[in-house]
Amino acid sequence: MSKSITLSGVLPAAGFQRLLDAVRDAGFRTIGPRARNGAIVLDELSDVAELPVGWNDEQVAGSYRAAKGSGDRLFDYVVGPTSWKRFLYPPRRELWHAQKEGQAWVPEAPADDFEPTAFLGVRNCDIAAIRTLDRVLLDSGYREPVYDSRRSKIFIIAVSCAAPVSTCFCTSMGGGPTPTDGFDLSLVELGSGNDHRFIISSGSERGAEIVSALNLDEVVERDLDAAATQDRTSVEKINQVPAMANARSTIAATMRSDHWDEVADRCLSCANCTLVCPTCFCVDIEDTTDLSGTSVSRHQQWDSCFTMSHSYLHGGSIRKTTAARYRQWLSHKLGTWHDQFGSSGCVGCGRCVTWCPAAIDIRVELEALEESLKEMTTEEA
Amino acid sequence: MSKSQKAEGPKRPKLAVFKFASCDGCQLSLLDCEDELLDVTGAVELAYFPEATRATLAGPYDLTLVEGSITTPHDAERIHAIRRQSKYLVTIGACATAGGIQSLRNYANVNSFIDIVYAHPEYIDTLRTSTPISDHVPVDFELNGCPINKYQLLELISALLNGRKPNIVPHSVCMECKRRGTVCVMVSHGVACLGPVTHAGCNALCPSYSRGCFGCYGPKETPNTNSISARFEALGLPPEETVRLFRSFNAGATEFHNASLAAEHSKPK
Numbered sequence A: 001m002s003k004s005i006t007l008s009g010v011l012p013a014a015g016f017q018r019l020l021d022a023v024r025d026a027g028f029r030t031i032g033p034r035a036r037n038g039a040i041v042l043d044e045l046s047d048v049a050e051l052p053v054g055w056n057d058e059q060v061a062g063s064y065r066a067a068k069g070s071g072d073r074l075f076d077y078v079v080g081p082t083s084w085k086r087f088l089y090p091p092r093r094e095l096w097h098a099q100k101e102g103q104a105w106v107p108e109a110p111a112d113d114f115e116p117t118a119f120l121g122v123r124n125c126d127i128a129a130i131r132t133l134d135r136v137l138l139d140s141g142y143r144e145p146v147y148d149s150r151r152s153k154i155f156i157i158a159v160s161c162a163a164p165v166s167t168c169f170c171t172s173m174g175g176g177p178t179p180t181d182g183f184d185l186s187l188v189e190l191g192s193g194n195d196h197r198f199i200i201s202s203g204s205e206r207g208a209e210i211v212s213a214l215n216l217d218e219v220v221e222r223d224l225d226a227a228a229t230q231d232r233t234s235v236e237k238i239n240q241v242p243a244m245a246n247a248r249s250t251i252a253a254t255m256r257s258d259h260w261d262e263v264a265d266r267c268l269s270c271a272n273c274t275l276v277c278p279t280c281f282c283v284d285i286e287d288t289t290d291l292s293g294t295s296v297s298r299h300q301q302w303d304s305c306f307t308m309s310h311s312y313l314h315g316g317s318i319r320k321t322t323a324a325r326y327r328q329w330l331s332h333k334l335g336t337w338h339d340q341f342g343s344s345g346c347v348g349c350g351r352c353v354t355w356c357p358a359a360i361d362i363r364v365e366l367e368a369l370e371e372s373l374k375e376m377t378t379e380e381a
Numbered sequence B: 001m002s003k004s005q006k007a008e009g010p011k012r013p014k015l016a017v018f019k020f021a022s023c024d025g026c027q028l029s030l031l032d033c034e035d036e037l038l039d040v041t042g043a044v045e046l047a048y049f050p051e052a053t054r055a056t057l058a059g060p061y062d063l064t065l066v067e068g069s070i071t072t073p074h075d076a077e078r079i080h081a082i083r084r085q086s087k088y089l090v091t092i093g094a095c096a097t098a099g100g101i102q103s104l105r106n107y108a109n110v111n112s113f114i115d116i117v118y119a120h121p122e123y124i125d126t127l128r129t130s131t132p133i134s135d136h137v138p139v140d141f142e143l144n145g146c147p148i149n150k151y152q153l154l155e156l157i158s159a160l161l162n163g164r165k166p167n168i169v170p171h172s173v174c175m176e177c178k179r180r181g182t183v184c185v186m187v188s189h190g191v192a193c194l195g196p197v198t199h200a201g202c203n204a205l206c207p208s209y210s211r212g213c214f215g216c217y218g219p220k221e222t223p224n225t226n227s228i229s230a231r232f233e234a235l236g237l238p239p240e241e242t243v244r245l246f247r248s249f250n251a252g253a254t255e256f257h258n259a260s261l262a263a264e265h266s267k268p269k
């Protein structure tokens, strides 16, 4: 993907279907936001009417509510329970199977049938999450083959966030509401009604090629001003988490804090946080046989550091308590991830906060750890 | 399958199915394995399974599936005889594993029910409690669920036949929701859901129909029932509803039993 970003032009919202069609004609199916069961999930779509037109969401720790309002905007909500990880690094897949023929085993690895896919409506935190997964699954000495192949087949259409919620904290993790790179196309949705339009930027040659056929209007001063105002308003709405700046050292210094036990009183060890997180990559390997023992298969599926089996070594689990498991999650995500992969494992999308059934908020827990560190240091002094 | 077919091939392990206080639903899961049933009968010999065949073979049995809970003095004796005849003894379902819905009797005086239900209470010889099989004899594996999942039963049988560990994991139902992409009903609709404290195995069936989990598979590993009860309260669920949630098919499971008592004591508010 080329680094240079070009302002391509302005697409009136009434012409949005033309963008979807152009992407389809370039050979991509599209996955994007869709309203289902009162939430905005990611799924296949081909028609602009399938987008959550006019929908808004409210998110706080442990609670998510989304509903259709009276507006006509296409992207006035933020990330939902699905992340792009679902498509790049699927929840369960077969690695190989083997059949016994006579005395010989004949192994076979299934081909991955992932089609070239456009991801529509990718938020800046999710671009950062894909980049984080790249570092883990492609650049850390081992290339995860299916992720690698799927990653090369995606076309990213990003969108700026105009309606951040209370669980968003991308600006404390080096991000912000407006994507700056890592996309093929990027959209800024402006106005509504007769004035409803999108500024489109392209971040790759194939992105530029696709929009060149759309006969976009020229970007004028008024559009750029509106985009800048919208970005500023969003930045102001996004919660700042100053404790994140020192997360790595705070956690390293509080491994023995009592606070982990306090969190464990509330934590359900249900694993929701890790499975909604767009960067958590732990998987489990499952071997099965059929009844006759002549056919075997191996599957890979999402696992979590919140299960007992995740830390099972000969003789038992080494993280038996929920305190140990919560500490593993937070200390890896915000601390040792840096040592392992050269960045934080968190991009500030807020999913783990919203989708925790016990309303546990990593920002609040980190702040509490920072407090407990202060207490620990005053006690020592 | 004909007699001659059955006699061919190497000696197959003997499977027995015994029933105690239960509804038969779990053992019927085995017959419900329509597509796989021939493979099952090809792999094991149905030595004792009155729901499926009148033919009975004497023990010992290689694999014994036990359905139902212990509710009578006679059954409390019978289970020991069965254990002695069994190489592997596996309980199937919430009754055998946790005492079943009938363990609600443990919270009341059983004689008061008997007088209401039976015209001649003097003929009834029953225990005061309904207890799981593991309270009486050592159990090699417990298959949870009300009813059990037939795929887990098949997985268990093929694991035992092939000498490997069954892929039956005690983590939360939530992991199944997330893997299949179900939107969390508790977070998105405020519905009380036992999924975070319940053993996986049903593939998160109820949440996929926008219902909270009823806890059919019993407590998961390290269930934090205090926290989920506090969350239910925060969602506005009256304590008596929390008692009811914990006190159903797995009312006799230790963690759910304790959670129901705790919710009951929090009642006067």
Ligand code: SF4
Binding pocket: A273, A276, A277, A278, A279, A280, A333, A345, A346, A347, A348, A349, A350, A351, A352, A353, A362
């Ligand atoms: S840890 Fe939470 S906020 Fe950070 S990337 Fe994962 S889900 Fe998002």
Ligand code: SF4
Binding pocket: A266, A267, A268, A269, A270, A271, A272, A273, A274, A306, A355, A356, A357, A358, A359, A360
């Ligand atoms: S932090 Fe929340 S989502 Fe994560 S395991 Fe604990 S209770 Fe579940």
Ligand code: SF4
Binding pocket: A270, A272, A357, B173, B174, B175, B177, B178, B182, B183, B184, B185, B186, B187, B193, B194, B195, B196, B204, B207, B212, B213
């Ligand atoms: S619906 Fe229930 S089982 Fe599913 S994730 Fe939510 S709390 Fe867990």
